[in-house]
Amino acid sequence: MRSFTGILLLLAASLVRPAKAQITLDTSSEDSIISACATIASGLMNYYHGNESGYTPGIFSGDYYWWESGAAWGSLIDYQFYTGDDQYNDLILNGMIFQVGDNWDYAPANQTSSLGNDDQGFWGLAAMQAAERNFTNPADDKPQWLALAQAVFNSIALVWGTDVCDGGVRWQKFVFNNGYDYKNSISNGILLQLGGRLARYTGNDTYADWAEKVWQWEEDTGLITSDYFVYDGASTDDDCATIDSIQWTYNMGVFMAGCAYMYNYTYENGNSTAADTWKTRLDGLIGTLHVFISDSTDIVYEPACEVSAACDVDQQSFKAYLARFMGLTIQVAPYTYDTLFPVIQASAAAAIATCSGGTDGVTCGYTWLTGAYDGSYGLGEQMAALEMTQQLMIAYGADVPYTNSTGGSSTGDASGGTKGTSADYTGDMTTKDKAGAWAITVVICLVVVLATVWCGMEGTMEGTKNLKEWIRLDDL
Ligand SMILES: *[C@@H]1O[C@H](CO)[C@@H](O)[C@H](O)[C@H]1NC(C)=O
Ligand SMILES: *[C@@H]1O[C@H](CO)[C@@H](O)[C@H](O)[C@H]1NC(C)=O
Ligand SMILES: *[C@@H]1O[C@H](CO)[C@@H](O)[C@H](O)[C@H]1NC(C)=O
Ligand SMILES: *[C@@H]1O[C@H](CO)[C@@H](O)[C@H](O)[C@H]1NC(C)=O
Ligand SMILES: *[C@@H]1O[C@H](CO)[C@@H](O)[C@H](O)[C@H]1NC(C)=O
Ligand SMILES: *[C@@H]1O[C@H](CO)[C@@H](O)[C@H](O)[C@H]1NC(C)=O
Ligand SMILES: *[C@@H]1O[C@H](CO)[C@@H](O)[C@H](O)[C@H]1NC(C)=O
Secondary structure (H helix, E strand, O other): OHHHHHHHHHHHHHHHOOOOOOOOOOOOOHHHHHHHHHHHHHHHHOOEOOOOOOOOOOOEOOOOOHHHHHHHHHHHHHHHHHHOOOOOHHHHHHHHHHOOOOOOOOOOHHHHHHOEHHHHHHHHHHHHHHHHOOOOOOOOOOOOHHHHHHHHHHHHHHOOOOOOOOOOOEOEOOOOOOOOOEEEHHHHHHHHHHHHHHHHHHOOHHHHHHHHHHHHHHHHHOOEOOOOOEOOEEEHHHOOOOEEOOOOHHHHHHHHHHHHHHHHHHHHOOOHHHHHHHHHHHHHHHOOHHHHEOOOOOOEOOOOOOOOOOOOOOHHHHHHHHHHHHHHHHHHOHHHHHHHHHHHHHHHHHHHOOOOEOOOOOEOOOOOOOOOOOOOOOHHHHHHHHHHHHHHHHHHOOOOOOOOOOOOOOOOOOOOOOOOOHHHHOOOOOHHHHHHHHHHHHHHHHHHHHHHHHHOHHHHHHHHHHHHHHOOHHHO
């Protein structure tokens, strides 16, 4: 009886199973691009349950750090802009507003135990994207997109520290987190790029001055070489003398788009000396794109980990940001189109060729170099394929990022994100602050030791994590 039912079920399943649904893409057809993007975006949204009971709005499900959710909202804002598909707009708006935190600066209390300036920065980039794409404005009593981007910019600029390495922003925001002793290119690159974008959007030169300062520091430190290679970061233990020279797609990309904005901003303001300088930097960075392109193809890949299949979940999403940043670069520095667009075309086609996995038959894989689904799946894989493919819409007359005077309608607040002080994060520490920080560290250690003894060994990890969330530096 059982086996007979089983056979019937199998038979039924084989009859209703759809033919492999593999996405097709004609890169020269607007309809085909939009339809491919819709399928990938729907796969991406399979990871989102934030509007269902028991889940937290704004956060994607799965083993992903908080920052990647912010990055995903940035992808979806461009998705709705490029394709006109507004079915996810309420989810985007509600999710992004839920995560702003008490100070409206994307440093929510829940994330204190691992908040990097880059983590906060990716949410800030999504808010900037919302302002530049004229995305639906939140209700008047809620924080506005431009104000949020300014708040994140201010909050990162606030922890610029000359106490060590002659400047630069550290990776982690809080002194008690692993990574506080590292100054990295992505945190500083986001500060530069937000600076360029805010300068162009608002016309306020202060942001442009910051972009210049960040570039100088990256060069002086050797994180950007004379050949324009962008290295990952440097340890504060030896005053940034030891550099981690690994190269990632998103590090180059974040500076590339930042330089493109600065080039556009300075040129359009008649500052030809500065425009020449920024163009030289932009050209230099684009000259290193070959590092991230597989030999004899125009296909983007992640040289540091892709071929050895060693990319972690964070790294699996990095190509998404290079894609987005190439698109922005073309939009604000149109002379780069001939160099960058063929890379987008070849990479999008290669990405789509991997989107034949999973039970739905349209799940995208990670590596785009094999021409087939590689068994890998996740938020980063979907995001990267979506970002690369939707950039093709640039060729179909997509509007360039708006500014305050060309169609953007978001309201700003130049003082956002300054509610805290640098001492809250111990960015630039005075002797008094240092003594305070020591006292706090000692207190935290004591409490952790006591809690460990109290909870027993089994509870240690969880206890430490909860304590970190509970003891916020600014509460002490
Ligand atoms: C959550 O959003 C998705 C996509 O818009 C929708 O299909 C689903 O019904 C929503 N769930 C709830 C509980 O609102
Ligand atoms: C913070 O975490 C709690 C518990 O997990 C959750 O209920 C709350 O919604 C979270 N808040 C934010 C802003 O994520
Ligand atoms: C041109 O831009 C540079 C770098 O941003 C700045 O230092 C300089 O003051 C600007 N010059 C003018 C005339 O605005
Ligand atoms: C600045 O951006 C606008 C909008 O994309 C573009 O029309 C203009 O040509 C750009 N300026 C330069 C110097 O590329
Ligand atoms: C931007 O949004 C505002 C408010 O919805 C609207 O009035 C304006 O027309 C939009 N701008 C563009 C360029 O679509
Ligand atoms: C643009 O900026 C001007 C000057 O700062 C301001 O008066 C105006 O309200 C802004 N426009 C928008 C749409 O925010
Ligand atoms: C320009 O931006 C700076 C930095 O956030 C801010 O202090 C200043 O008030 C802004 N100026 C104007 C006119 O908005």
